[in-house]
Amino acid sequence: MKQNRRYFLKKLGATGAAAAISPLAFSGEIPDKNFLERDIAIGTANDAPINLALIGAGIMGTEDTNSALRHANVKLVAVCDLYTGRLESAKQKWGTNLFTTKDYQEVLKRKDIDAVIIATPDHWHKQISIDAMNAGKHVYCEKPMVHSVKEGMDVVNAWKKSGKVMVVGSQGVSSLGNEKAKELLAAGAIGDIVYAEGFWARHSPEGAWQYNVPKDGNEQTVDWKKYISNTNARDWDPLRFFRWRNYLDYGTGMSGDLFVHLFSSLHFITNSKGPTKVSSMGGLRYWKDGREVPDVLLGMFDYPETPEHPGFNLSLRCNFVDGTSGTTYLRIVGTKGSMDVKWEEVVVKLNQNAESDDPFLIEQAKLRGATEESRAKILPPRETVYAAERNWKGAHYDHFGNWFNAIRTNGTVAEDPIFGFRAAAPALLCNDSYFQDKFMKWDPVNMKLI
The missing domain is CATH 3.30.360.10 (Dihydrodipicolinate Reductase; domain 2)
Structure with missing residues (x-):
């Protein structure tokens, strides 16, 4: 067991x-x-396969994905990011067959994806977590779980209703x-x-x-309008x-x-x-x-x-x-x-x-x-x-192992x-x-x- x-x-x-x-x-x-x-x-090579998607392929998203892929029978299927450069980098790191997109809803519509890592800026944590669970996906969301206190119960209630396993990414809990x-x-x-x-x-x-601000980071390579669509409207600002x-x-x-x-x-x-x-x-x-x-x-x-x-x-x-x-x-x-x-x-x-x-x-x-x-x-x-x-192997590795175990066994995680x-x-x-x-x-x- x-x-x-x-x-x-x-x-x-x-x-x-x-x-x-x-x-x-x-x-x-x-x-x-x-x-x-x-x-x-934490797991064995005989565990059921889990197809994974990454939403937000920056520094932490990359670290999360690398930790997740160290586990047996976990496959990365799709990557979503608002910057073209990160999507190109994802294919170089994890395979040219990856599905890549700037629209996270396209990821959530895919029936071959079991679970998603959400490593976006904090102001998108709430909405993508809720949408992912409503779409039947298990969720690993980077900390903090929400951008403001008023958002917290919306995520909690969506999780309770979904029946999915959601874990928040403060890895020390699994240390x-x-x-x-x-x-x-x-x-x-x-x-x-x-x-x-x-x-x-x-x-x-x-x-x-x-x-680092990449040299090609501009309005042609970044979906700025989507990025600010749930907050204050501003002109393009790479910083x-x-x-x-x-x-x-x-x-x-x-x-x-x-x-x-x-x-x-x-x-x-x-x-x-x-x-x-x-x-x-x-x-x-x-x-x-x-x-x-x-x-x-x-x-x-x-x-x-x-x-x-x-x-x-x-x-x-x-x-x-x-x-x-x-x-x-x-x-x-x-x-x-x-x-x-x-x-x-x-x-x-x-x-x-x-x-x-x-x-x-x-x-x-x-x-x-x-x-x-x-x-x-x-x-x-x-x-x-x-x-x-x-x-x-470290807390980061084990935090993902605990999440994968809970997904496979319909179990629970400490950091729900x-x-x-x-x-x-x-x-x-x-x-x-x-x-x-x-x-x-x-x-x-x-x-x-x-």
């Missing part, structure tokens, strides 16, 4: 959180690193690191969560959205097409592009539905290129006590200035310690003076003849590292539209708080503004 979930070499059992942190803690051999792996394969962090937090490894923080930094031109993330009509700023990954990971690990209060500040400090969104952004979020977790606060920060391109982390702080969580690694750090009340530790101490006084001071190891094995909307909403509200200069109130259970 195939599984959507990921499993690890070190599993938690009745021995409790301390034993989970270090299975060798009582043999006198405290390991520096524990390796993460899965016990159950070994997030899965292990979820397991450890549930076992009480760092106590009760009280605070979390996340950080993204980029400086390289492409990382800061200074994407607004090729560097779309810099403009509010099409993108969602740093929070929609990057914070949403951190929300997705945090919500997966904690089972949270989201914050109830959102605030942000920042500014345009470095990239003086006419962009409409800040290049330094700080967000603060209040998570109330719920049946899933205690109340805690979250701070997120992002900048395109400091030169540490690609730096990212999520830290979860609890009453007994903290976890630094990356997609391929988790580092657990315990408070220096934390005393263990784990019955397994106490029993082991008794067997070694420890006195009651010394037993009271038994400490689990202060730092333990969990890292993915070198042969792990409800999860995806709850991750997108606080990111989008972070923008609203910045531009409106006020706190934003959110109901994460009913998924609506207050």
